[in-house]
Amino acid sequence: MLARHVRPLLSLLAAIGASTLISACDTGGETPLGPGGNASTGGSASAAGTSSGASTGGSGGAATAGAGSSGAAGSSAGAAATDSLAAKYAGIFPIGAAVSDFHLTALEDVLIRDFNHLTCENAMKIADIHPSEDTYDWASADRIADFARSHGMKLTGHTLLWHRQTPAWMFAGVTAGDAASLELLKSRLKLHIETVVGRYADVVDNWDVVNEAISDTADKQYRDGPEGSKWFEVFGSEEYIYWAYQFAKDALEAKEPGSSAGKLYYNEYVATVKADKILKLLAWLKDDKGITLDGVGFQSHENMTWPTVTDLQTAIDKVKAAGYKVKISELDVTVYSDYATGPFVPQPAVTYTPELAARQAQRFADLFTLYRKNKDVVTSVTFWGVSDDQTWLDNEPVPSRDDFPLLYDDLHQPKPARAAIMNF
Numbered sequence: 001m002l003a004r005h006v007r008p009l010l011s012l013l014a015a016i017g018a019s020t021l022i023s024a025c026d027t028g029g030e031t032p033l034g035p036g037g038n039a040s041t042g043g044s045a046s047a048a049g050t051s052s053g054a055s056t057g058g059s060g061g062a063a064t065a066g067a068g069s070s071g072a073a074g075s076s077a078g079a080a081a082t083d084s085l086a087a088k089y090a091g092i093f094p095i096g097a098a099v100s101d102f103h104l105t106a107l108e109d110v111l112i113r114d115f116n117h118l119t120c121e122n123a124m125k126i127a128d129i130h131p132s133e134d135t136y137d138w139a140s141a142d143r144i145a146d147f148a149r150s151h152g153m154k155l156t157g158h159t160l161l162w163h164r165q166t167p168a169w170m171f172a173g174v175t176a177g178d179a180a181s182l183e184l185l186k187s188r189l190k191l192h193i194e195t196v197v198g199r200y201a202d203v204v205d206n207w208d209v210v211n212e213a214i215s216d217t218a219d220k221q222y223r224d225g226p227e228g229s230k231w232f233e234v235f236g237s238e239e240y241i242y243w244a245y246q247f248a249k250d251a252l253e254a255k256e257p258g259s260s261a262g263k264l265y266y267n268e269y270v271a272t273v274k275a276d277k278i279l280k281l282l283a284w285l286k287d288d289k290g291i292t293l294d295g296v297g298f299q300s301h302e303n304m305t306w307p308t309v310t311d312l313q314t315a316i317d318k319v320k321a322a323g324y325k326v327k328i329s330e331l332d333v334t335v336y337s338d339y340a341t342g343p344f345v346p347q348p349a350v351t352y353t354p355e356l357a358a359r360q361a362q363r364f365a366d367l368f369t370l371y372r373k374n375k376d377v378v379t380s381v382t383f384w385g386v387s388d389d390q391t392w393l394d395n396e397p398v399p400s401r402d403d404f405p406l407l408y409d410d411l412h413q414p415k416p417a418r419a420a421i422m423n424f
Contacts (some may be wrong), residue, residue, distance in 0.1 A: 005327060006268070015365060017079075020223055035266045049184065057329055057348065070251070074375075083422060084113050085113075085114035085115070085407075085418065085421070085422060086113075086114055086115055086116040088383075088422055089208045089381075090116075090152060092372060092375050093115040093371070093375060093378055093379060093380050093381055094116050094120060094154070094379075094380040094381075095114065095115055095117065095154065095380075095381055095382075095383075096115055096116075096117030096119060096380055096381065096382030097111065097114075097115045097119070097383050097385065097386050098118075098119040098120075098121040098330065098382065098383065098384045098385055099111065099118050099120070099121060099144060099268060099386070100120075100121050100122065100123065100140070100144075100159075100390075101121070101140055101143060101144075102390055103385075103386055103390070104143060104144065104147050105394065106390075106412070107386050107387060107408070107412060110386060110387075110408065111147075111151075111386070111414065112151055114418075115153070116152070116153050116154075116220075116354050117153055117154050117155070117156070117380055117382060118144060118148050118153055118154075118155050118156075119145070119155065119158050119329075119382055120140070120141050120144050120155070121158075121159060121384070122140075122165075122384070123140035123141040123144060124141050124157060124158055124159070124196065124200075125158070125159060125162065125165040126160075126161075126165060126166050126167060126170065126192065127165040127166060127167045128140070128141075128165070128310040129141055129196065130167070130192055130195075130196075131167055132167070132169055133169045133170075133172075133188070136195065138199070139379060140200050141200070143415075145203050146364065147265075148203050149202075149203055153203075154201065154204070154205040155201060155203050155204045155205070156202040156204065156205075156206055156207070156208060156329070156382065157196070157197070157200060157206070157207040157208065157343060158193075158207075158208045158210040158211070158267070159208040159209070159210070159267065160193050160197075160207060160208070160209050160210070160244060160248055161193075161209065161210050161211065161231065161240070161241075161244040162210075162212060163191070163212065163213070163223060163227075163228060163229040163230065163231060163232075164210040164212075166230065166231075169188070169263055170185070170188055170192075171185065171230055171234065173409065174234055175234075175268050176233055176234045176236060177236065179356070180264065181234070182234065185234055185235075186243055188243065189240075189243065189247060190247045191245065192252045193247040193248050193251055194247065194250075194254075197248060197251040197252060198251060198254075198255060201252060201255045201256075201259070202250075204263075205250070205262075206262070206263045206264075206265050206294070206295075206327070206379075206380075207248055207262065207263055207264060207265060208266075208267040208297060209244050209245050209248045209264055209265065209266070210241050210244050210245070210266055210267070210331070211267045211268075212264075212267070212268055212269060213229070213232075213241055213268075213281070214236070214268055214274050214277045214278060214281065215227060215277070221238075221277055221280065221281075222238050222258065236384055238281070238284070239259070241281065241285070242285060242289045242291065244292045245264060245285060245293070246291060248260070248264060249264060249291065261294070261407060262294050263294060264291075264292075264293045264294050264295075264313060265295050265296065265297050265327065265329075266278065266281065266282065266293055266295075266296055266297065267296075267297035267299065267329055267330075268296065268297065268298075269299040269330075270299075271296065271298040271300075272298075272307040272311040272314070272315040273329075275315040275318045275319065276318070277315075278296055278319075279318060279319065282296075282322065283322075292323055292326065293324065295319075295324050295325030295326060295327055295379060296319050296324055296325075296326055296327075297326075297328075297329030297330070298312075298315070298316075298326055298327070298328055299325050299329050299330040299384075300329065300330060300331045300332075300367075300401060301330060301331075301332055301334075301384070302331070302332070302333050302334075302363075303333065303334050303335075303336065303337050304333065304334075304335060304337065304359060304360065304363050305337065305363075309366055309367070309369075309370050312367075313370060313374075316374050316377060316378075319377070320374075320377045325377055325378075325379045326374070326377050326379070327378065327379045327380045327381075327382070328371060328378065328380065328382060329380075329382055330382065330383075330384040331367075331381060331382060332383065332385065332391065332393065332395055332403075332405035332406055333360060333364060333367075333405055333417075334361060334403040334404075334405050335365050335403060335404050335405075336348065336350075336398075336401075336403060337354070338397055338398070343399065346397065346398045346401075349401050349402065352402070352404050352409075356404075357404075357415060357416045357417070358416055360404070360415075360416070360417055361415070361416035361417045361420035362418065362420065363417075364417040364420050364421050365408075365420040365421060365423075368420075368421040368424070369424070370396060372424070383406060383407065384405075384406075385395040385405070385406050386405050386406060386407070386408055387406055387407075387408035387409065387410065387412050388402060388403075388405065388406050388408065388409050388410050389409075389410040389411075389412075391403065391405055391406060393405050401408075407421075
């Protein structure tokens with residue numbers, strides 16, 4: 001899993017001098033884990049957190065920290081626990097979380113109180129939901145979808161096409177450059193998309209149709225060759241991206257005419273670096289293929305200093321100027337900067353002191369100040385997890401190191417970061 005994004009990005013990081021953990025959002029399926037909503041639908045902004053009963057108390061020993069829009073210190077984490085994060089942000093944008101079966105049981109009360117939008121962390125990826133050509137495994141995705149329905153929440157459909165977590169059967173008997181093979185692959189993709197979209201169209205208000213198709217190499221547009229996209233290899237071009245969006249749009253329109261509006265997203269990591277490439281892809285889809293997307297998912301796996309608020313604002317401005325929305329699709333903030341010098345140098349584990357908790361709280365406060373400032377274009381903010389005991393960062397880039405990246409600690413108590421984004 002470490003090689004999935006970390007190692008291929010070293011040259012990119014060295015080139016831009018980024019001091020960040022820059023690896024991408026999604027778990028590769030190796031961890032028991034599992035991005036954001038579309039505010040244009042309106043329905044996902046309900047205050048689903050009115051039925052409390054979640055854990056109360058302090059922040060697990062961390063120092064009290066809070067922040068308003070200026071990041072000033074404020075109320076305690078314990079006091080914030082009596083409120084609803086989703087309700088606080090009602091009318092601004094939905095607050096989401098990526099979840100698995102674990103979260104529905106271990107953190108049910110927290111989900112009900114603090115979130116009004118969910119993402120299946122892994123359960124809707126092709127390998128999980130469609131493990132063989134004639135078999136669908138709906139169990140986990142259905143549980144999450146039913147949980148969302150029962151609590152008045154919406155889902156992000158994540159993801160219909162990705163170069164990872166695609167089972168071997170999808171490409172079985174398919175040869176690059178062979179026209180008949182290409183039609184077979186397209187038919188398989190079409191059926192998969194139609195089936196998944198059809199099952200969850202009522203509860204999904206935006207789809208990560210294509211995930212991470214942009215190259216990490218500075219002078220390349222698309223992921224191909226050594227970067228390992230079988231889709232690009234078989235199609236011989238980026239044409240597969242078009243077909244995924246066409247099939248998704250057709251599937252939604254078949255359910256209800258006009259229902260694809262506002263729901264077609266492209267999702268990518270290090271969007272501050274890749275913004276121009278992403279917009280080139282969207283322009284190609286619109287101008288050459290007649291498919292207009294609705295927005296871009298900024299995965300937003302950040303560290304304590306990178307990307308800067310200025311970097312993020314510049315990228316958001318570019319996407320907005322091109323006519324698209326932005327969703328913060330997979331937010332977490334690691335306390336480490338393993339790429340501070342460009343090359344990957346793993347930092348040793350640290351103790352999560354009150355001082356560190358307060359600095360992380362300030363970082364979250366600064367990010368949410370930026371998101372609120374851009375509420376006209378930011379359609380949702382989704383955390384990639386809920387609590388520090390279940391996060392993809394447990395496994396990469398440094399296995400078994402606690403990155404402390406989320407709003408709740410290992411004991412499921414609220415951290416100062418939660419109070420910080422509540423206090424504005």
